[in-house]
Amino acid sequence: MSDSNDASSMAAHGARSEAHKGDDPAEDQSDTQGGFFRRFFGALGADEEHDGEEDDLQGDGDDTAGGGFAPNLGLGNLRRLSVEDVMIPKADVVSVPAAITKDELVQTFRESGLTRLPVYDGTLDTPTGFVHLKDFALKHGFNGQGTDYSLEELLRPLMYVPPSMTIGVLLQKMQAERRHMALVIDEYGGVDGLVTIEDLIEQVVGEIADEHDQDEGAYWSEEKPGSYVVQAKAPLEEFEAEIGFSLTESEDIDEEEIDTLGGLVFMLLGRVPARGELVEHPTGIEIQVLDSDPRRIKRLRVRLPEAIEG
The missing domain is CATH 3.10.580.10 (CBS-domain)
Incomplete structure (x- = not known):
């Protein structure tokens, strides 16, 4: 054997x-x-x-x-x-x-x-x-x-x-x-x-919460210009105001049904993504899943177009 x-x-x-x-x-x-x-x-x-x-x-x-x-x-x-x-x-x-x-x-x-x-x-x-x-x-x-x-x-x-x-x-x-x-x-x-x-x-x-989770109330941190590490439960409107992009202006997205960034990712894919998966937003923004399990999305990295091109 x-x-x-x-x-x-x-x-x-x-x-x-x-x-x-x-x-x-x-x-x-x-x-x-x-x-x-x-x-x-x-x-x-x-x-x-x-x-x-x-x-x-x-x-x-x-x-x-x-x-x-x-x-x-x-x-x-x-x-x-x-x-x-x-x-x-x-x-x-x-x-x-x-x-x-x-x-x-x-x-x-x-x-x-x-x-x-x-x-x-x-x-x-x-x-x-x-x-x-x-x-x-x-x-x-x-x-x-x-x-x-x-x-x-x-x-x-x-x-x-x-x-x-x-x-x-x-x-x-x-x-x-x-x-x-x-x-x-x-x-x-x-x-x-x-x-x-x-x-x-x-x-x-x-x-x-573990050592990789953001402090309560600090839903995101900017790693470098145009690149953010974000909790999936971050309020979508607040994060949109931070980055200066609207993430819900797409025919594939029903803004009335989602309140968080994690909810947006779930709606784009129709499922809970695997850790490490990349999600392309219609605006050109790139969202990477840093932490998730079979039941929920936990932590994301969001890269704006200028950060991707740079």
């Missing part, structure tokens, strides 16, 4: 093993785990004791007196949703080949804005591990300078999980093993997608 088949078989075996572990999200919870997850799974456990109550508890949004989670969080999602409900589909996974050069890896980190990238041999169905930006930067610097380059030396092991696993089980497993990312593997060893710990927690507490 080839190395590629061995890798797929090992991934499938690992995913099948995980499918039979810990149907209770609080199983094997240790006394030494951090306060956040202790409260998180404690809240889940308390919810499970009341079978007659609604899955999604309702409340006024304040934390409990004992420092627990607000009772209106979507704790029921931990038991109700499976990994396949929240994963990033395989087609949208940003990954790199094992033979990637140092300069290409730097460029991928920069363009994707991600800190962890799966690494594969041949195709993503034969993953070999993942590379962390921190490991790369410590050895080569953020610009890829430094010692002799070997991606294999930087690889960390991947977590493999089946699509049927509930997100509560996976969330606890990630916390226990200090992992932030897992590949979703089918029974034949093929990759179905990828899921991150942020994806899981957002199902309970709502969208989480």
Whole structure:
């Protein structure tokens, strides 16, 4: 059997093993785990004791007196949703080949804005591990300078999980093993997608701002003349006033139906675009998708015609 088949078989075996572990999200919870997850799974456990109550508890949004989670969080999602409900589909996974050069890896980190990238041999169905930006930067610097380059030396092991696993089980497993990312593997060893710990927690507490998100109220920043990094939720009229262009004067655009820049992109394409996708606006403006998932657009780069020509 080839190395590629061995890798797929090992991934499938690992995913099948995980499918039979810990149907209770609080199983094997240790006394030494951090306060956040202790409260998180404690809240889940308390919810499970009341079978007659609604899955999604309702409340006024304040934390409990004992420092627990607000009772209106979507704790029921931990038991109700499976990994396949929240994963990033395989087609949208940003990954790199094992033979990637140092300069290409730097460029991928920069363009994707991600800190962890799966690494594969041949195709993503034969993953070999993942590379962390921190490991790369410590050895080569953020610009890829430094010692002799070997991606294999930087690889960390991947977590493999089946699509049927509930997100509560996976969330606890990630916390226990200090992992932030897992590949979703089918029974034949093929990759179905990828899921991150942020994806899981957002199902309970709502969208989480990360280090790449703009501050609330700062919907955009100008990188250089004519080039902007913009939150998808930026009010369309305000951004039009900033750039001096009308983005809704086209027969393909119904301005009454959209309020945000992300809504404009969705209307132009008729779907949620993939990360890295370029959208050409009728005015000649170029819109690049910097961050998105299968459910929503998050962050965009807008380049005005003068910036494109320059």
